[in-house]
Amino acid sequence: MGKQVTEMLKGTLEGIVLAILAGRPAYGYEITSWLRDKGFTEIAEGTIYALLIRIEQRGYVDVEKVPSEKGPPRKVYTLNAQGRAYLDEFWRNWSFLAERLEQLRKGDG
Amino acid sequence: MGKQVTEMLKGTLEGIVLAILAGRPAYGYEITSWLRDKGFTEIAEGTIYALLIRIEQRGYVDVEKVPSEKGPPRKVYTLNAQGRAYLDEFWRNWSFLAERLEQLRKGDG
């Protein structure tokens, strides 16, 4: 990724992953593949795993180890109540930022 | 600011300031006041000054020292051609990110 995008993702990537988990439980490798599909072609796998560990330690997700037919067991993450609350806050903050930016883009005031 | 917003601002605040300078030349204290008016109530002054020094060193802005009627001289920053190009790139990246986020928010796919 360009450095600009890397910096922009700080704080946002966390929200993106939580938003994905709000739709359905998922595991790291799956999330990485999904992101690549959606155009985030260069997000390193290591980044996602580190992020998942972080949100687990903060108590936003519940974790379950599930055996895989292929390869080692998966760690499936499920968003819990605390995580949902944090995601709500994320969307509020994102909206605030996005609105200001949009105003700025169109000549502003 | 909440920590969430602090992280989201990384990379974005730079774009915000460049966007302001795209509208008109400005100096640090002025930009800080403007941001506070626009709802970024808790952005520290020190943050803006550090950012201005950074974009100056990268060559995105031209600087002129202008005496002030009140207080010490101002450092007035003007966006130059390089800065404008960088700002264009910022808007492209921002659009990309904002679109993905918007898709995610509405149930996604």
Place this chain on the structure above:
DNA sequence: GGCCACTATTCAGTGTCACTATCTACCGGT
């Protein structure tokens, strides 16, 4: 004449985050 408020900038130290690079581990096919 000393103090305070406002204007204006600088700087050292801190925490957080995404990235890089590398490592472990399990499976199937050849």
Place this chain on the structure above:
DNA sequence: ACCGGTAGATAGTGACACTGAATAGTGGCC
């Protein structure tokens, strides 16, 4: 036995916004 795909962990790095304090000029008030 080897390799490619699946799945996860981790130490070290760089960039950025924040904290908190310092510096410095001007004007008004008592």
